[in-house]
Amino acid sequence: MKLGSFLLKRLLFSIFVIFGLSIVIFVIARVVPGDPARMALGPRAPEEVVQRLRQEMYLDKTLPVQYFYWISGVFSGDFGRSLVTKRLVVEDIKEYLPATMELAIFAGILMAVFAVLLGALAARYKDKWVDNLIRAVSYFGVAIPAFVAAIFFMLLFGYRWPILPVLGRLSPGIASPVKITGLLTLDSLIQGNLVAFWDAFKHLILPSLALSLGGLFQEARITRSAMVDNMRKDFLSAERGYGVPEKVIMFKYLLKPSLIPTASVMGLDFASLFGNAFLVETIFNWPGISRYGISAMLNKDLSVISPVIIVFGIIFVVVNIIVDIIVAFLDPRVRLSTSRGI
C-alpha cells in the first residue's frame, strides 16, 4: 500500500473516532444526574436566571438537538464559554495547550532517548551487573505512579537539595519571551534570550522526568527483550560470518528491528503521558491544559471538560498516526504489505 493512501485511510478513521468520542463525551455529560445550568449558577441563583441559561445552552431541547448545536459550534471553532469563569474555552485552550505540549514533548524525548539507551545497554551486557541494575531499577520505575514520582522529586530536588525549581514555567524575575510558538524554551532560543531559555529549561526537568518515568522503564524492558530475542536470530550469525563489523551489526541490524515493539508501545505511553500530566501539572503548578482541565473537572464545568477531552483525543490520534509512520519506516513488512488495512 502506498504511504499516501495509508495515511488517507488513517485520517478518515481518526475523524470517525473523534466524532464518536464527541458523542460519547456528550452523552456521558448529559446523562449524569444534576442540572448543568443549576450547577453553573449555584444553589442560590433564582429559578428564572437558571431557566434563561438553560435556554442559552439548549438544555430545554432534546438530546440529539443539543448535540447538533454543540457539534456545529465545535466545527466552527466555538467551544462556548466556561460556566465558571465565563471565558471563551477556545481562548483558554490556546493559552494553556503550548505549556502542556512543551512538557509532553520534552518528556517524550527523555522517554525515547533513555528507554533505547538503557534497553540497549542492558541487552548488550545481558546478565552482567549493568543489566541486573537496569532491570531492578525498571521494576521500581514501572511501579511508581507519575504523581508519586513528582512528589518524590519535589521533596528531594526542590526542598532537600534545592537545585532545581519546582513551581511554574519561569522564575519570577525573568521576563517571558514574546509568544511565537508558546513553547518557552523554543521561543527564547529563537529570540536568542539564553537567560530565559536556561531558566525555562530548568523548570522543565523535574515535571518531565516525573512524567516520563513509567513509560521510560517499560520501554527499556521491551527494547531489551526484543534485542535479546533478535540476538539469537540466524541473520546475525550470518552477518558475523560475512565479517560485518560488530558496531554496524549492533546499530543497523540488531537495534533497528528491535525498536519496532518499542515504537508501538511508545505511542501508547506518549498518549498516557497526557493523562498523567493531569496530576503532575497540578503538583508542579504548571499552567498547562491538563491543570486547566482538572480544575474544570473539580468545578464540574461541563462546557470545558468536553472540549478538553476532545483536544486530548485529537492529540492521541495524531500521535498514533505518527507512530504508524515510524513503525512503517522501521518495519519493511508493514511498509510493503498490500493487504494490511487500518
Add this chain to the structure above:
Amino acid sequence: MINLNQSNNSVSISSVRLKSLFWFNLGKNWYKFSRNKLSVLGLAIVVGIILSAIFALWITPYPEHAGPFVDFDNTGQPPSLQHFCGTDNMGRDIFSRIIFAFRGALIMAVVVLALAVPPGVFLGLVAGYFQNTWIDSVIMRITDIFISVPPLILALAIAAMLKPNLMNAMIAVTVMWWPWYTRLVYGMASSVRNEYFVVATDLMGASKFHIIFREILPNCLSPVFTKMALDVGWVILIGASLSFVGLGEQPPIPALGQMVSDGSRYMPNFWWMTIFPALAIVFAILGFNLMGDGIRDMFEKGAE
C-alpha cells in the same frame, strides 16, 4: 441424533480438559511461576497486603485512627516506635491508616476487574465470531472510540461528573477498562474461529452459543487471565490517581492517593505524611506487577 451426541461429547471433554489442565499441572505451574524468585517475592507482597487488609482491625496498632478521630496532642509526630510512620495533621497513626487504605485499593481492583472483564470478553468473542460482518464493525469501532483517549483522562472526567466516592470512582474506571479486553479477545477469537476444530463443530450443527462459549472461549482464557493479573497494579495506580485529586474515598476514610495529597501540603517539614503513603502505593503496585509477571510466565506457551 448422532450429531447432537457428538457435540455433547465434545462439551464434556473440553470442560473436563480445562479443569484438569489447571489442577493436574499445579506442580508444573508452580515450578514455572517460582522459577523467577521475583515472582515469588511479588506473591509474598500481595498475600501480605491482602491479609493485612482483611485483618486490619486486629493487626494495626490504632484501628480507630482510620476514621473520624482527632488527637491534637499528637499531631505531626515523626516516625517512632509508637507510630512507625509518624502521625498526620490530625494526630492519627499513618501506619494504621495505610493498612486500612489497602482495603479500598483492593476492593477497587477486584470490583473493576470483575465488572469490566466479562462484558469486555463477551463483546470480543461476539465480534470475533461474527468477524467481517456489521456486528464486528459496530463493536470494534465503539471499542476504538473508548480507547482513543488515555484511560485516566476519561476516568477522571466521569468520576468528576459524579459524586466523589469510591463507588463512583470504580464505575468511572470500569467504563474505561472493558475495551482493552474486547480488543485482546477479538484478536484471539477471530483467529481461533477459523481453526478446523471450530469449523468441524459448526458442521456438526453445534449452536452459535456452544461454539462461542465452549469452543472459542476456553482458547482465549489464558491471555485474559494474564492481562487481569497484570492489570491489578494498573487499577490500583489509577485508583490512587483518582483519590489523589479527591475523586475517590472521602475523608475521614483513608485512601492512599488522598493521604499523599493531604500530606503534600505539609511538605517538606512533615515529609513522613507524604512519603509513607506514597511508598505504600509503590509497594502494592510493585507486588502485583511482579506477581503478574510470574503468572504471565506460567501461562505463556512454550516458556520452558
